[in-house]
Amino acid sequence: MGKIIAIANQKGGVGKTTSAINLGASLGALEKKVLIVDADPQANATSGVGLDPKNVKTSIYECIIHNINPADIILHTDSPNLDILPGHIDLVGAEIEMINLPNREKMMRMALSNIKDEYDFIIIDCSPSLGLVTVNALTAADSVIIPVQCEYFALEGLGKLLNTVKIVQNLLNKDLEIEGMLLTMYDQRLRLANQVVEEVKMHFQQLVFNTIIFRNTKLGEAPSHGETAIMFDATCKGAVNYLNLAREILQKNKLTRLTDEEKIIEVGNGH
Numbered sequence: 001m002g003k004i005i006a007i008a009n010q011k012g013g014v015g016k017t018t019s020a021i022n023l024g025a026s027l028g029a030l031e032k033k034v035l036i037v038d039a040d041p042q043a044n045a046t047s048g049v050g051l052d053p054k055n056v057k058t059s060i061y062e063c064i065i066h067n068i069n070p071a072d073i074i075l076h077t078d079s080p081n082l083d084i085l086p087g088h089i090d091l092v093g094a095e096i097e098m099i100n101l102p103n104r105e106k107m108m109r110m111a112l113s114n115i116k117d118e119y120d121f122i123i124i125d126c127s128p129s130l131g132l133v134t135v136n137a138l139t140a141a142d143s144v145i146i147p148v149q150c151e152y153f154a155l156e157g158l159g160k161l162l163n164t165v166k167i168v169q170n171l172l173n174k175d176l177e178i179e180g181m182l183l184t185m186y187d188q189r190l191r192l193a194n195q196v197v198e199e200v201k202m203h204f205q206q207l208v209f210n211t212i213i214f215r216n217t218k219l220g221e222a223p224s225h226g227e228t229a230i231m232f233d234a235t236c237k238g239a240v241n242y243l244n245l246a247r248e249i250l251q252k253n254k255l256t257r258l259t260d261e262e263k264i265i266e267v268g269n270g271h
Helices: 016-029 044-048 060-066 091-098 104-113 132-140 158-171 191-207 217-225 237-252 260-268
Strands: 003-007 034-039 082-085 121-126 143-149 177-184
Touching: 003 016, 003 132, 016 034, 016 044, 016 082, 016 121, 016 143, 016 177, 016 217, 016 237, 034 044, 034 060, 034 104, 034 132, 044 217, 060 091, 060 104, 091 132, 104 132, 121 132, 132 158, 143 158, 143 191, 177 191, 177 237, 217 237
Parallel strands: 003 121, 003 143, 034 082, 034 121, 143 177
Antiparallel strands: none
16 A cells, blocks of 8 residues: 655745655656645646646546546656646635535545555645645645755744644544655755754754755756656756655665665665
8 A cells, every 4th residue: 555645834935846746756766656646726746747737637626526536637757657646726726615515624535545555655745835735635644744945934834834734633634644854955055054954953853854955956947847857867966865865765664675684784884
């Protein structure tokens, strides 16, 4: 059975979509079968893997509101082992339409339950809000990755998000875990960026991923070509960072092929 990971933060511009598509592509490159669910009305994850949202006739919106089976509308991407359940601007209206539905917080969980066994990982790219669609994503997910940009105000609003995660855990999804805090847009030359890294690690300790995503031009350019970073330039720092993140997640979930002996040797070598 696959693992569903939501990538959430109500702040915009922290690297949610970049992380969703590049983590997905990296896990695919490591021979895991991955589905990205584009749960953001801006549909940037859809365009970021090379699809034109204007040509999308059916999306996650229809799965949530009209009970369309996701298996019927999943699209393949050019990245190995990577599929997408596309997003659409119609998602803007989904919150209003869901308000009077019974089990309104569980619509996405019900939709994804049909396909969970088909994938090793399902990654949900959430919109920058804590609205009903994001609550749906957290209710459907096994865990959540929280991107935190290495910039001023990085910790602002994190309390609200963590509070929402707690509410979802208490009322809707007791098994929801925090997969990790992911530090993004890191520029090692800036004192502020280094301060943010220290502060986040001090506050959240073992919840913070070891992998840090560096600010990288190629990472920003890749979506304009409809490609993931690993396809656009596999040697760029951003692509390498996301491959390392994918390996860290596989290791955390005990899905690596490393034997216990190899792990001991690796630690002994100081890697």
